[in-house]
Amino acid sequence: MSALTNKTFIISGGVSGIGAATARIAHGRGANLVLTDLNEGAGAAIVKELGERVLFLRHDVTKEPEWISVVAETKSRFGKLDGILNSAGVGRVASVEDCTLEEFRFVNAVNATGTFLGCKHGVLAMKETGGGSLVNISSVLxxxxxxxxxxxxxxxxxxRLLSKSVAMHCAAMRYNIRCNSVHPGWIETPMVTPRIQQSADPAETRARMEKMHPIGRLGRPEEIGALCVFLLSDEASLLTGAEFVGDGGLTA
Ligand SMILES: NC(=O)c1ccc[n+]([C@@H]2O[C@H](COP(=O)([O-])OP(=O)(O)OC[C@H]3O[C@@H](n4cnc5c(N)ncnc54)[C@H](O)[C@@H]3O)[C@@H](O)[C@H]2O)c1
Structure with missing residues (x-):
């Protein structure tokens, strides 16, 4: 893959798991990064780790005024915006009978509304500066x-369908903004690994989860990160409105 020098990306949820793995790869290829998250301690740590060309902003993706500030600060610090990875997310386990309305709204506020706001403010910014790429983390779920x-x-x-709708709008408007969704299987991140370790029988839980993936193991965050960096880059110029599955064959 070519260098990403002079490209600037916002990564929500960028201090942990898939977001942080994507950040490390994109930074290694020369990109400027604005990493956003609620976790300020992890934000400070990754800024220290990566050094130059990285800004951390505390950001709740469910809040529209915070998206407006994040985009404005990105433009002020790095000149323009070339892409957003919407990776911030939360998971909850409860059956439809047990899931409370508050929980349903909370999960959808972060995962769905947060991604909508990232797309909206990404389009508004990038249509003014020649285009860019939106990458939205969905799931095999x-x-x-x-x-x-x-x-x-x-x-x-x-x-998944938000991404296609945004892609079709941007294509029709000739904004040169692409939008795609990424669908990981089970990936070893802080969203998943502690749940395995805290289960009644961690070895059995891990073996059962590994068996769900035909390749016989869970995914690594950098394996999804490499895909996200490719989709953010100009090399993916034909790819829009598409869904990219990274699941070791789980859905095959
Ligand atoms: N790990 C997996 O198996 C898996 C599989 C499929 C999809 N995903 C998705 O990948 C994305 C990244 O998850 P991960 O596995 O890297 O987990 P992770 O917990 O390591 O990272 C998620 C990050 O999102 C942040 N976050 C949560 N709520 C936020 C909010 N309101 N505003 C800003 N940041 C917020 C968290 O602080 C955390 O740093 C999520 O959207 C998740 O649903 C993960």
Whole structure:
């Protein structure tokens, strides 16, 4: 892949898991990064790790005024915006009978509304400066249902079709802004690994989850990160409105 020098990307949820893995790869290729998250401690740590060309902003993706500030600060610090990875997300386990309305709204606010706001303010900024790329993290659970995850499945299904709608709008308007969704299987991140470790029988839980993936293992964050960096780059210039599955064959 070519260098990303002079490209500037915002990564929500950029201090942990898939967001941080994407940040490390994009930074290694020369990109300027604005990493946003609620977790300020992890934000300070990744800024220290990566050094130059990285800004951390505390940001709640469910709040529109905060998106407006994040985009404005990105433009002020780095000149322009070339792409957003919407990776901030939360997971909850509860059946449709047990999931409270508050929980359903919370998960959808972060995963679906947060991604909508990222797309909206990304389009508004990037249409003025020649285009860019929006990459939205959905899930294999945005492609198929799972018992015990109605809020999460609904939110990730929303991200999938939101992405296609945004892609079609930007194509029709000739903005040169692409928008795609990414659908990971189970990836070893702080969203997943502690749940395995805290389960009643961690070895059995891990073996069961690994077996769900035909390749016989869970994914690594950098494996999804490499895909996200490619989609953010100009090399993916024909790719828009598409869904990219990274699941070791789980949905095959
Ligand atoms: N790990 C997996 O198996 C897996 C599979 C499919 C999809 N995903 C999706 O990938 C994305 C990244 O998850 P991850 O696995 O890297 O988990 P993670 O927990 O390591 O990272 C998610 C980050 O989002 C941040 N966040 C949560 N709510 C926020 C908010 N309101 N505003 C800003 N930041 C907020 C968290 O602080 C955290 O740093 C999520 O959208 C998740 O749903 C993960």
């Amino acid at each position: 945005g492609l198929r249902g799972m018992n015990g995850a109605p809020a999460y499945c609904a939110s990730k299904g929303s991200v």
